[in-house]
Amino acid sequence: MKGVDHLAHERNKTEFDVDAMKIVWAGSRHAFELSDRMARLVASDPAFQKDGRIRLGRKELFKNTLRKAAHAWKRILELHLTEEEAGWLRNFVDEPSFTDLHWGMFVPAIKGQGTDEQQQKWLPLAYKMQIIGSYAQTELGHGSNVQGLETTATFDPETDEFVIHSPTLTSSKWWPGGLGKVSTHAIVYARLITNGQEHGVHGFIVQLRSLDDHMPIPGITIGDIGMKFGNGAYNTMDNGVLTFDHIRIPRNQMLMRVLQVTREGKCVKSNVPRQLIYGTMVFVRQTIVADASTALARAVCIATRYSAVRRQFGSQDGGMETQVIDYKTQQSRLFPLLASAYAFRFVGEWLKWLYTDVTQRLQANDFSILPEAHACTAGLKSLTTTATADAIEECRKLCGGHGYLCASGLPELFAVYVPACTYEGDNVVLLLQVARFLMKTVSQLGSGKKPVGTTAYLGRVQDLLQCCCDVQTAEDWLKPSVVLEAFEARSARMCVARAQNLSKFENPEDGFAELSADLVEASVAHCQLIVVSKFIDKLQQDIPGKGVNRQLQNLCYIYALNLLHKYLGDFLSTGCITPKQASLANDQLRSLYSQIRPNAIALVDAFNYTDHYLGSVLGRYDGNVYPKLYEEAWKDPLNDSVVPDGYHEYIHPMLKQQLRNARL
Ligand SMILES: CCCCC/C=C\C/C=C\C/C=C\C/C=C\C/C=C/C(=O)SCCNC(=O)CCNC(=O)[C@H](O)C(C)(C)COP(=O)(O)OP(=O)(O)OC[C@H]1O[C@@H](n2cnc3c(N)ncnc32)[C@H](O)[C@@H]1OP(=O)(O)O
Numbered sequence: 001m002k003g004v005d006h007l008a009h010e011r012n013k014t015e016f017d018v019d020a021m022k023i024v025w026a027g028s029r030h031a032f033e034l035s036d037r038m039a040r041l042v043a044s045d046p047a048f049q050k051d052g053r054i055r056l057g058r059k060e061l062f063k064n065t066l067r068k069a070a071h072a073w074k075r076i077l078e079l080h081l082t083e084e085e086a087g088w089l090r091n092f093v094d095e096p097s098f099t100d101l102h103w104g105m106f107v108p109a110i111k112g113q114g115t116d117e118q119q120q121k122w123l124p125l126a127y128k129m130q131i132i133g134s135y136a137q138t139e140l141g142h143g144s145n146v147q148g149l150e151t152t153a154t155f156d157p158e159t160d161e162f163v164i165h166s167p168t169l170t171s172s173k174w175w176p177g178g179l180g181k182v183s184t185h186a187i188v189y190a191r192l193i194t195n196g197q198e199h200g201v202h203g204f205i206v207q208l209r210s211l212d213d214h215m216p217i218p219g220i221t222i223g224d225i226g227m228k229f230g231n232g233a234y235n236t237m238d239n240g241v242l243t244f245d246h247i248r249i250p251r252n253q254m255l256m257r258v259l260q261v262t263r264e265g266k267c268v269k270s271n272v273p274r275q276l277i278y279g280t281m282v283f284v285r286q287t288i289v290a291d292a293s294t295a296l297a298r299a300v301c302i303a304t305r306y307s308a309v310r311r312q313f314g315s316q317d318g319g320m321e322t323q324v325i326d327y328k329t330q331q332s333r334l335f336p337l338l339a340s341a342y343a344f345r346f347v348g349e350w351l352k353w354l355y356t357d358v359t360q361r362l363q364a365n366d367f368s369i370l371p372e373a374h375a376c377t378a379g380l381k382s383l384t385t386t387a388t389a390d391a392i393e394e395c396r397k398l399c400g401g402h403g404y405l406c407a408s409g410l411p412e413l414f415a416v417y418v419p420a421c422t423y424e425g426d427n428v429v430l431l432l433q434v435a436r437f438l439m440k441t442v443s444q445l446g447s448g449k450k451p452v453g454t455t456a457y458l459g460r461v462q463d464l465l466q467c468c469c470d471v472q473t474a475e476d477w478l479k480p481s482v483v484l485e486a487f488e489a490r491s492a493r494m495c496v497a498r499a500q501n502l503s504k505f506e507n508p509e510d511g512f513a514e515l516s517a518d519l520v521e522a523s524v525a526h527c528q529l530i531v532v533s534k535f536i537d538k539l540q541q542d543i544p545g546k547g548v549n550r551q552l553q554n555l556c557y558i559y560a561l562n563l564l565h566k567y568l569g570d571f572l573s574t575g576c577i578t579p580k581q582a583s584l585a586n587d588q589l590r591s592l593y594s595q596i597r598p599n600a601i602a603l604v605d606a607f608n609y610t611d612h613y614l615g616s617v618l619g620r621y622d623g624n625v626y627p628k629l630y631e632e633a634w635k636d637p638l639n640d641s642v643v644p645d646g647y648h649e650y651i652h653p654m655l656k657q658q659l660r661n662a663r664l
């Protein structure tokens with residue numbers, strides 16, 4: 001790092017091995033080295049520079065994204081990068097584009113729902129980018145309700161083809177990323193109709209554009225759906241609209257792992273459950289959880305470094321003013337977010353493991369943990385994206401006025417990130433799925449079915465309904481068993497209370513609708529328990545590096561005790577803890593903030609973000625904020641001329657008018 005390090009005094013306070021923490025954050029030495037190499041490769045390549053992109057108009061912005069995606073692909077081929085390396089490289093380019101959907105959804109959909117023959121035919125084309133794919137599920141009229149989609153795929157036995165059609169305006173495909181201007185193909189979700197009978201929604205591989213001149217296939221209408229929230233931000237993506245007028249595709253382009261349609265138009269079910277049609281969403285939700293920690297860590301890194309640079313008030317005898325990071329209010333807002341970044345990292349790691357485990361089991365025809373995988377991915381996607389979007393906004397406020405400048409990097413980060421609360425399942429709709437899973441689990445307790453995995457604690461429900469929290473001193477809140485029991489008891493009691501209320505309804509569906517707001521709260525409690533318990537599990541691992549485990553313990557308890565404080569109503573009303581114990585938890589929280597304080601800068605350094613990736617003047621590694629902020633202001637196009645365009649037309653005549661009026 002060249003030049004003066006304005007944060008050196010902060011780094012000198014560090015009480016742990018930052019390099020060892022970098023490896024913990026990355027997940028392994030291999031992951032660290034690989035991501036570090038790719039981050040530096042991107043940061044050092046002028047073709048990937050990001051300065052000024054927020055000032056580009058839509059067309060320039062989009063073309064710039066196409067240029068970067070093409071350059072990234074060129075570098076991937078030239079350097080013979082592995083799939084893993086290529087994924088990191090695209091990540092550090094840090095610009096949403098059609099490639100996200102091609103690699104993130106189109107390829108996984110074919111892998112997860114295609115037969116062996118379909119995979120053999122389509123994957124090599126996709127891997128070489130000889131075709132570019134998107135994921136066209138959502139329509140103008142329906143997104144959450146997948147079974148309500150209207151596009152039809154009618155089998156024509158005479159020609160051995162499906163006819164894909166958009167019967168209504170609301171059946172227009174609407175939102176798919178990469179679809180508007182780039183994709184040549186899409187996985188299109190449509191209602192399958194054979195021999196006049198409906199067979200639910202299925203995926204079909206449909207060519208959209210000519211591979212020669214990129215013109216839409218006759219009968220297809222396709223375009224971009226228009227500008228989205230924020231400058232730059234997600235507008236690099238061509239989210240699209242698409243309609244079909246009786247488009248014909250060969251029968252073998254229906255993804256047939258779940259259901260096969262024969263030459264005669266007969267439907268033959270395979271042994272895999274129907275829910276596997278939703279498998280791509282499960283995969284992507286899992287990646288979104290991992291991505292949440294990355295986005296949250298970016299915002300926290302910016303806010304933490306800036307909070308150490310920024311000084312306000314408190315100067316005595318003309319000495320230095322107080323660093324805003326030393327205010328307890330700043331710490332109580334910032335450090336729980338820092339702790340959440342680590343918590344989400346570890347739960348994301350665990351979810352990846354769970355997903356891999358489910359995938360292997362599915363291949364061996366074991367579908368038993370599919371409902372749990374669905375509930376965990378849906379619930380954790382919802383919990384982590386909501387918390388991350390809120391946290392990015394909180395980090396903006398933590399940076400005061402300068403946080404509102406685009407140069408802080410936070411407005412763009414927020415605008416890019418916030419749709420994660422909606423895409424891949426609206427966060428409330430997903431929590432309702434978790435609630436269904438929890439209520440089903442509770443209802444089966446009486447029949448002796450033993451809950452496993454993340455709901456195993458519900459098997460001890462009788463104990464959890466009676467247990468009393470064993471906290472007498474603030475230090476008692478640093479016992480993993482105490483924290484875990486408090487979270488388990490809160491979640492179990494909320495689930496049981498909701499189940500009892502549901503049982504009062506004659507029709508369970510009426511009850512579910514009526515109590516849905518309460519049910520969502522139980523889902524949140526359950527998901528928070530998962531995050532806390534996976535963080536505690538992480539602490540039990542042998543983590544090398546001086547002081548690393550100690551810092552992680554502090555972060556873990558900050559995460560848990562801050563939730564306890566924030567959701568105190570739940571903990572008190574369910575009788576899990578007493579007001580006195582809650583007050584002791586707060587005492588402990590304040591003490592933990594003081595312990596984290598000297599390590600805060602090193603804990604964000606451990607994310608190993610380059611200045612290029614952070615894209616923030618406030619979050620610069622060297623803390624040299626003010627000169628760079630000053631320099632940045634002069635780059636604004638308004639400062640190209642001293643007297644602005646429009647002066648002669650609008651300002652000058654107004655001034656003259658006032659002068660005349662004054663003389664009158
Ligand atoms: C620049 C930032 C990028 C960040 C991302 C980083 C990495 C990601 C990598 C790549 C992606 C690239 C970019 C990402 C950006 C945007 C892409 C966005 C894409 C999309 O949004 S695609 C569209 C997503 N749409 C949805 O999520 C729709 C939500 N709705 C549903 O999932 C379902 O309709 C529903 C709500 C679950 C209802 O289902 P339905 O069948 O009608 O009803 P139920 O009766 O409730 O369920 C029946 C039964 O099935 C079980 N179930 C439901 N879903 C699943 C599932 N997914 N898996 C397994 N099982 C499932 C349910 O539990 C029921 O079971 P029972 O036992 O009770 O019968």
Ligand SMILES: Cc1cc2nc3c(=O)[nH]c(=O)nc-3n(C[C@H](O)[C@H](O)[C@H](O)COP(=O)(O)OP(=O)(O)OC[C@H]3O[C@@H](n4cnc5c(N)ncnc54)[C@H](O)[C@@H]3O)c2cc1C
Binds near residue numbers: 143145422423426428
């Ligand atoms: C940036 C972005 C990218 C996207 N990319 C893609 C893509 O590549 N491919 C694709 O197919 N789709 C994509 N989508 C679409 C996305 O998946 C849907 O928008 C999302 O699933 C939400 O569905 P909806 O829009 O129908 O919301 P709605 O369901 O209409 O939600 C509106 C409101 O109704 C509430 N609500 C809905 N149902 C219920 C219920 N049962 N109970 C209680 N409340 C309910 C919701 O909580 C929400 O508050 C994208 C969306 C965005 C914003």
